[in-house]
Amino acid sequence: MEPSLGFVAELFAHALSYWWLILIATTIGIIIGAMPGFGSANTIIMLLPFTLAVDVDVAMIFMVSLFCASQSGGGITSILLNIPGNGGSAATCLDGYPMAKKGLGQQALVLSFVASQVGGMVTAGMSIFLLPYMAKLAYYLHSVEMVVIVLFGITLIASIASENMLKGLIAGGLGLLIGAIGADHIYSTPRATFGFLELYDGVPLIPVLIGVFAISEALIMMESRSVLSEEGLQVVRRAGWKETLEGIKWAFQRTWLMIWTAIVGLIIGIVPGAGASIAAFVAYQQARLYSKRPEKFGTGIPEGVIAPESSNNGCASGDLIPLLVIGVPGGTTAAVMMIVMTYHGVQLGPRLFIQTPELGYGVFVTMLVAYGVMLFTTLPLTRYISKLILIPTAVLAPIIIAFTMVGSFAPRGYMFDLWLTLLFGVIGYICRRTGYNVVAILIGVILGPLLEANVMRALRISGNDPLVFFSSPVANILWALLAISLFVPTFVQWRKNRQARSTPSKTAEAI
Amino acid sequence: MFSKGMTRRGFLATGGAAAAAFGAPAVARSQGAAFPSDNIQVLVPTGEGGGVDQAARAFTRVWAKHLGANFEYSYFPGASGQVGYEVFIGKREANAYNLLFGNIGPEMIMYATQNVKYKYPEDIMYFGAIDSDDSVIWVATNSKFKTINDLVEEGKKREITLSTSRLPHPSTIGALALADATGMKVRMIPYGGGGPARAAAITGEVDGCATFLSSSLGLSEQARFLTVFNDKNRAPDLTNNAPPINEALGTKLPTLSGQRAWAIHRSVAEKYPDRLKKLTDTMKTVFDDPEYKTVAEKAGTPWEFIQYADAAACDASAKEFAELAKQYKTLLSAGK
């Protein structure tokens, strides 16, 4: 069922003829992507009257472009303000924000956009030609395999907490337990909700995200007049087009990283129910593992921005594959797209590629074009957006609080979520002041429920046989990789230590 | 501190700017006007984009015309619908402008098996159902199970795994009742959503899927339907003519259908009987509107399943499910 090149070219021309629509959709997408609490799913739902009224191919071009762009936009606030626009860009904060503080915000933004767009293009391109094989991945990645994949992300808690392992693990454990609030995954019985109905479905991610990142960051940043270091301030004031070009150069010096982390995202995205946040964390963890300078991760290096951003956009292609090939949406946005497609009478699943191949493949061709368009629209902007952090903190901090709180409220419309945000703001502040890693908490909150759901499901399917976790070849390979990823850095460090005997504390980080 | 006059001027300026920015015609909203004088707020106790959401939107697209009001949606998924119901009953005003659109079967099972803070029928009533969707069991096309009898036979030798969106669900009760009646062994695996549950059955993680029929129709040739939990297969063409369960196995299992229905605070019936009547009357007219057939089918519900049921019929069905759920409570809830 591979399409001919001529056919793809035709689709390409068709998508290009809608460049103006793609331009509008990607602009909306980037804006909503950068706003915590707003995302492509809500936006597409709001725009249903439009997408249902126009032809299905136009609707798809619009929705797909908006969806890709929202993935790209999430990194903006992660980098400039240490506030992820969505779960998928939480990992971007790890290196993006330190870069911004050094005055390299503009380069970091460029890295994030280039990585997003190259990652998105690579995976969309791969999807076009390898779709039948990709779709088969869903047949091999079940609950058992997902358990190991999620564990890859969770081990990140240990590696980013390397400066104080004990505190990092306590923070991660607390995050896991906070993530376990709410309905259990088998019987849907609420647990540890303090009697709050608002917590029955689990602790809502966005208020936690905004609390521990935005609110606490706003409180912390008051200590000096600027977010930037003195040196960074000079750098940003002087910045012009040169920095944008420099960012592009840094990105393409790491082309291979962009490609393979995007593929990690693509594979994770194909599994229904796994999303961009896990893809980003796993990619970050893997990039760090295979890096020649893992100890620099977290200090503001380009690799730490590229990996999560490339991966969460790779995940966007992956999310759509189960929808198109099996007819089962892989995420919320895909579910909304499904409404539109079924409304227009499109038959999803294997028949889509026989009856209306132009739609099936058109989705990925549109992605290619949308990412291409975004390269031209986003890169020039970086010069101006990056100046945002020149605003004095006493002005910036209240603005951050006022506007991110909207994001906490918007998804569910509960006043409760605003109070929850403030509570997590205090927790985040105390964590930062006393050396507990807020990202470790967040990893626990995001990945904990995924891990529990998959573990419980795998156990239940097997009739509660713990050996089920080692019952499939794919899972066993993944276990082996996980073991390697845990032990190799320890070993490398051990050898380094023996040679240098200079950095004795680092061995712990690989646990 | 700055003077109060300054603030007031600030406010006036902002107000004026806003008015200028939106040159929209002023629409006076008179409180005494005929119902409905405002948009109707629909609360959906499941996720956006799900089957219930699609069915609701298809229905209100047409209903809006007949009622003369627009519908706005909000979604409160969680704990098998409990969150949505409790938000609706506890936090939405009982004024007939707030409606809930849910699925009687699964949500009454939830009501009977979970610790909920509201009471049926005292707090909420279903005033009209729009369709009736049958529970089914299907397997992937490449599965070795060709008929329901194959599945039952195998189930006597080993435990069969069936995916389901969530345990408190009519199809789960159907599968468990089937196991009771035939002596087969079944283990229900909840996936926390219809999509992942279907994917699990198609990709071979589980033996099959127990769910409502209409949400699985989109799978077309990837799924083989084994049986329908009803006396009659109402959509034989779409379901490879799968036999009704009792006909295939000689059992006496109850019909396990999900009725998607509009619900409202019970107190509205006393406080605003005229409003409820208006809602009910206009709702009935939707079924005769040819446009509804088109949009309902576009939303994925076969026309055979579209079936109006009045408040009394909904109530009977709700009570029946609550009873049934009590029988299986130990298997469906985490409480000891």
Add this chain to the structure above:
Amino acid sequence: MSMPSEPYEGQAPDPGDRDRREATGGDWVIPAIALAFTTYYLISIQDLVWEAKIAAVFVAVMLYLLIGIFALQTVFGLKRGMLRIDFSTLWENGPLFRIRVLLFGLAVASVAALPWLGFTLSTFGFLLAAFLWLERMPPKTAVITAGALALSGYILFIAILRTAFPMGPFELAVRAVTGI
């Protein structure tokens, strides 16, 4: 610490200059919260079947262990004179802490007032107070800036994105005039 270039490490004025022992005290808050929450969690699930419990019990045991080790570490550190009790890491220094409390207090007040004032007015009030008291902006600039921001917020979040905030006097007034 997670983000190594965070202020916690480098830029914070170090009150420990006088004392070479590392401060402990402030860093008990998170373990204390974790301990309390873990215990509450375990109590809340005691009546459930094992499938709803096992994951949480596993994490809880791990947390108890970690906190236990942390406690031992602290006790030994204190005994050996490597640590000293000092809660000041929590507030850094007086003036800065007052600024933070003020900012956070304003945020709390604006959330508390939101159901009555609505989004636009509570945001305006919050920003205005923060600009005046924290940034010491001239009143006129503060009013204009806060007003413009609150109004843009209204247009973006309420008029365009339809966020369902409680309606306040401003939203109701606009609605009465324009029908939005």
